[in-house]
Amino acid sequence: MEAAKPVSELYADLGLTSSEFEDIKRVLGREPSAVELGMFSLMWSEHCSYKSSKEALKMLPTQGPWVLQGPGENAGIIDIGDGLAVAFKMESHNHPSAVEPYQGAATGIGGIVRDIFTMGARPIACLDPLRFGSLDKQRTRFLLGGVVAGIAGYGNCLGIPTVAGDLYFDACYDENPLINVMCVGIMPVRRIIKGAAATPGEAVILFRNRTGRDGIGGASVLASQEFDETSEAKRPSVQVGDPFTEKLLIEASLEMLDAGLLVGLSDLGAAGISCALSETAAKGGVGMAVHADRVPLREDMEPFEIMISESQERMLAVCEPAKAAAVIEICERWGLKATQIGEVIPGDKLEIYWKGEKVVDVPASSLADGPVYSRESARPQYLDRVAAADLSTVEHPSDLNDVLMRLVASPNLCSRHWVWEQYDHMVQLNTVVYPGSDAAVLRVKGTGKGLALSVDGNGRYCYLDPYTGAQIAVVEAARNVIASGAVPAAITNCLNFGNPERPDIFWQFIRAVEGMSDACRALDLPVVSGNVSFYNESFGEAIHPTPVIGMVGVLPDIEKRVGIGFQSQDDLIVLLGETLPELGGSEYLKVIHGLTEGRPPGVDLAKERAVQAVCREAIEQGFILSAHDCSEGGLAVTLIDSCWATGLGATLRVETDLAPAEWMFSESQSRFVVTLKKMDLPRLQEIARAQVGVPVEVLGWVGGKHLVINDWIAMHLEKSREAWRTALENILA
Amino acid sequence: MRFGVVVFPGSNCDADCYYVIKEVLAQEVYYVWHQETDLSPYDCVVLPGGFSYGDYLRCGAIARFSPVMESVRGFAAAGGLVIGICNGFQILAEAGLLPGALLRNTTLRFICRYVDLRVENTGTPWTNSVDRKVLRIPIAHNEGNFVADEETLDRLNREGRVLLRYSDPEGNITAEANPNGAAQNIAGIASENFNVLGLMPHPERCSEDILGHTDGLTIWRSVVNHFERGN
Incomplete structure (x- = not known):
């Protein structure tokens, strides 16, 4: 960014509207600094704030006696009995994968897996719903090959089996493929942890990867805009994945949780450290003072860049000060760099210091709770x-x-073994029914139970009637799970649509959410987590509306599969x-x-x-x-x-x-x-x-x-x- | 019998081997951290599959320098039983405990599926309980294309050290049955004294009925049998 530009001219470059800029000034009672503006631009982006979808998503049922955690955390969690809980979520990595398929898909896996172990769960399965354009196109084959290799390269290295998925081809996805990724994890109920700080004085620790300039503006530049002829130039906004480090993060994080060392745990995903800090502070109703100059860097960087970098494989832990040394020791044993970068403070302010000078001073909740729009439909x-x-x-x-x-x-009905044989679908010794069936079935070791997992979503049905199409996604996922012998328990979703600022697209979105909501209510299925991906358009042409459902079912007796x-x-x-x-x-x-x-x-x-x-x-x-x-x-x-x-x-x-x-x-x-x-x-x-x-x-x-x-x-x-x-x-x- | 499963940073089949040894074979088993050096408590050391150090350099090329590997070398030299599965095989080859090297699959793709394997020698610690000609065991690797010079291949064949070859279900060694381009369809080889085994297939993945196949169990049972007979 050009630091010389005054913020009053900078906001539009960062993707904020003039009214949003006015709102920021009103919240702060002054003009934001350049660093603050950068943080707001990401946190208030469609990708992070759900500003267009938040209202509509309230329609979805989210409750059930077995729901331990609904939407709003890194992942939803359900109780499956025997003292065990299952955490799961689906997300999109559409835009990065369209620009750089291997790394886009790989970092998609990295992000969704972090969401799961951040809740305290050991990831036990990934599922990947994919949508590509017409197979006659060279570009489609390039994207398909790259995406599948990226999922394999990252997921296989982590030792998390990819057990199911689906794959559709349609010309509407020619330029804008959909790469949705779902991860499922399992944990003892007592290990559940949330991304919240609690008490002033607690230590804020950042661990592993150094921060670099990769992925700057990933959420605002890539995920919250359509594609056009400038897209090629956006390649530097795609991050590069490091699955080996992620594997170590999983082991170290779960070890810290088992030892009862942490108060809060959060991953650094979209909007990087800005998002992790503001959400962790806002959820706990506390403030944080953080020294940006203590963040380990890969290269020389400005505080603005440090705050918004989306470098991968980074985690933020909050712990009592007396336990900080133990946290750092576990990290070191796994070869992970850990640094205390700040502490929890009274009040509600997020304060960022750079070489002793306060460069950010904003209410944490003002970042975390972005604007809400009622779009025209x-x-x-x-x-x-x-x-x-x-x-x-x-x-x-x-x-x-x-x-x-x-x-x-x-293309849409032939065997997918070319895809799933590139994924390790067996590691962890739980996969009882392989990819290619209605649903994958995993055993839950030590219980006699099983989990049935399925993903579904037919964009063509939704194009012809978004309400009915979304209902079909839900009921078909439920049938898949039932046909395997399981009882459907809960769902996650990934809602892939065009530009919500267009009334016709927003109508599709609303109707799809209504359809999904009605179907979920009829089948007693809570939606415990999810993701919305808008701006899936290129050159003014939107994809078919494509809500994708991820379903988790429980087999009380796996022998009855x-x-x-x-x-x-x-x-x-x-x-x-x-x-x-x-x-x-x-x-x-x-x-x-x-x-x-x-x-x-x-x-x-x-x-x-x-x-x-x-x-x-x-x-x-x-x-x-x-x-x-x-x-x-x-x-x-x-x-x-x-x-x-x-x-x-x-x-x-x-x-x-x-x-x-x-x-x-x-x-x-x-x-x-x-x-x-x-x-x-x-x-x-x-x-x-x-x-x-x-x-x-x-x-x-x-x-x-x-x-x-x-x-x-x-x-x-x-x-x-x-x-x-x-x-x-x-x-x- | 007491097993030690080595854990390198990036190992990901360590827990699977541990589970099968403990729950299915009902033998004693412990994890061995890659920085440990005392292997004297163990009767068999397992180098599990996975992506040690991310396989960012050549597979196994960094793990071979772990402190535990120097001890594995001594353990093997003293006749101790060592099995390297997949990444473990790659590490053994890099460490020079087994000849040859494992290159990238000729398909240039990761392959995870069941393969048929003809058992070439049942008079070894690893195969003495195998009661059929062909085993069905899954592979899951990107670099399983075994290569060695002609002289080494001749010697391996002559000494009966090729234990497993990729085959069709009837046991015929064909090009179609070779998933990764391995020389002479070689899937698993043993050291001169047969106490060290490296193989690309994962026997731990097919050792329980609920997982569909149990042929892997014949390999685990062989080593326990070998030990219990007093070697």
Whole structure:
């Protein structure tokens, strides 16, 4: 920055509006210093302050008897019994990854993992929902390769398994991919710690990485603006990750917590030390005096730069003064530099000193509680056009075998093993169900319990109807978890949208939050943490609205888990739920007809709740042999997935009024395909009768080497599996 | 039997090895910090997988200078049992306790998946309880491409020191079955006296029914068996 420029001319360069600048002057009762202005510009950025989304997010349910920590901390926490708690959160690293995919994705993992161990939890799993542009584009392949390598490079080194994720391709993400990252951790309930200081006199200690000029303005310059032709020049705003140091931070932090040394712990993420100090002080209702000249530096830096640097792998600990020496000793044993940079003081002021001179003197809460905006919202005009599409005139091809082959080898439906085999998904010895299933299942050692983890979010549905699309993200994530044998417990989310200052985009955002909120309430699912990523636009074109859900479910008895694969010859294949002529927004329509039109499949929350209850109860009773949620690609894709998983074929005799393509490729919600022994069918029917509106339809039986559906489909499993399995690597080759 | 699992900064399979030895094998096990030098209490030393020192230089190239490695050298020279898994194998190769080196996978990508391994010699401390020709054990590495000069390879073969080779499920040694480009599909080798084993696959990851496979257990059981028979 140019220090010579007066603050009255500087604020706009830093991304603040004139009214925000006036607010800052009003709060302080004077003009801010340049350092103060820099801190406000970051803390009041959209990325850090949630100034556009804060109001709407209040709609979401956040409570439940099992919720130990809701939104507002580094991560949400739920109680899973046995004295154990699970902390989890999802975040985006979209903009940095668009500029520099390897480091952008790697530091995304670093940030979300810090959020988890900062709460006292040992990270046990990562999940990565990714959205990229069209695969014909060279840029997409470059970004995909870089992002996957970045996630692998960082996550594998930490020894945290990446156990699930999802991956969609759509031209709307060509310039602006979505790199969402979720981390889950586990801890004894007693180890929970929050990012708050408590009592004047406590020591404020900064540990590990030296501070440098990397990542200056990451939150304000990158994450809170759209992309344009100047984006390339923003590469220096992307930080560089150091997973080895992060691994040491995990071990040292958990050791300090186990020894009961800390009052508060916080990581330095977006807005760096400014954010960590102001939030830690504001949450504790205390002040802090910090000496910026004591911060270990990598290079010669101005106080302004020190306060806003986003150098990675740094932590802030608050402890009683008598325990400071022990904290520093643990750091040293792990080879981590630790420095006391200040102390907690009475009052509410954050005071920063530079060589004895006070350069910052602001109420900590004024930084931490940014402005709140009610943005204008207006229904986008394109919605009338896409909803008016008459899908009854679509001509279905006669060769349905060919259609199914093209679908399973298409970018959104083909196997993702090329991606997840680059991730260590086994380390820590907890992964019982691998990537590629409905949900990953992890055992909880020493308890007999399990965790089921899933991420979901279909941007195309949300583009066609943000309210319904967001509901689908929630209910599908819940079905994934239920199909694995778990009870859905709570969710985190990452809401990826365009520029909220545009009324049409803000309308999409509000509708999506409403949909998510209604679905969560219907299914008793609290939202315990989350993240909003706006400004996902390039050259004035926004991405599809893409709310992504991360779901955690608990298996009370891990031995009752079920997989998606058919189990044995002659098992009955049963559909729970109803197939409607709902091709709107489907993969079939996109891949075979090139259309992104119509209305997405409808969600009837009462029906959804009922079908989930039936599937859940049947699995609990122990007679369900396989279960698979129906989603993208429809029933035909669901069925062939279950065939490939174990190499067992199926023969189906279907009676329906729908056109064959509608029956096979409609993406109707509220459906599961389950298998069971014939003698158990009455038990399933009885469970279903206890609910309203859950049809139980026998579709056929397991057996053979083919998937046969009436005279529509006769597909050899091995040949089709090879096409599905190798499609992505063939496209990338 | 008493195991010591060495912890280097950046080790990340240390806890997994510890867990399997304690909970599955029901043997005594302790962590050994990389700065410790007394290995006399242990009957077997485990160098676990992970990214010691971040693998920022060549894998294992920094860890080999840890104080504990000088003791491992003496422990091995005295006939002590040492197993290096993945990064542990890389460290043993860097330290010169095993011949050859581990280069980057020819795919240039990290690979985490199950592989089939043909067992080439069952008369060793590490394989005496293996009761089948082919084991199914996962790999998870970026640098598992084993190389050595012709003379060394000949000698390893001649002396029966190649214990595991990547194979197809029937035990055929094919190019398709080689995940990382390793010379002669080599996945694991032993020292001259067979008391030191280095292998890229992770036996600790498949030693329990709940994790899907238990072939790794045959290797752990072999070493316990070897010890209990009085070597």
